[in-house]
């Protein structure tokens with residue numbers, strides 16, 4: 361039921377919003393959630409682009425109804441979709457084994473796979489490139505922000521953004537959805553753990569830059585922690601520019 365609604369929204373409007381906890385078989389072991397949450401603070405800074413984001417990454421292979429994690433191919437986006445780092449092969453620190461082995465992390469990835477399986481115009485999941493990025497937007501007086509910073513479509517055909525944690529006082533961090541780059545359709549904020557926004561190529565999206573309230577002192581930081589799960593068709597089309 362939940363999957364049907366999500367797929368319908370994606371096909372119709374290009375995005376869907378839900379919480380992973382809506383899935384009846386999505387159970388959370390508190391100790392695993394603790395391990396996952398604690399990891400974000402320990403990740404290294406993404407030095408490929410500005411924006412004060414800490415980052416981990418892993419690739420996923422889906423074969424015989426099982427996931428395998430590793431680095432299977434170089435990671436790069438095309439200039440067409442990402443003028444900032446497009447065409448640059450990037451390497452990020454792997455998501456740690458202690459996270460990858462949790463039932464919780466595996467359940468998140470498998471739920472997303474289940475949803476993608478039900479999208480009609482997507483090839484079988486076995487043929488897709490699947491990536492998982494953990495992001496901490498580390499917002500201080502100097503803002504944290506996404507790359508690209510404003511409305512865009514990703515190279516990846518389907519992108520899930522799962523919220524893990526967000527500081528209550530964080531300024532910004534709203535998700536923006538737009539059918540056309542000059543017309544904003546929706547501004548929404550993920551607040552609860554595992555609130556999820558999934559988008560495809562039918563709409564543009566962006567996240568507003570994040571900062572701390574004015575009265576905060578210079579070395580105070582707030583955060584927004586996200587798990588991004590991406591699915592990309594292998595067809596090259598225009599190729600890497």
Ligand SMILES: [Fe+2]
Pocket residue numbers: 512513514519565
């Ligand atoms: Fe994006």
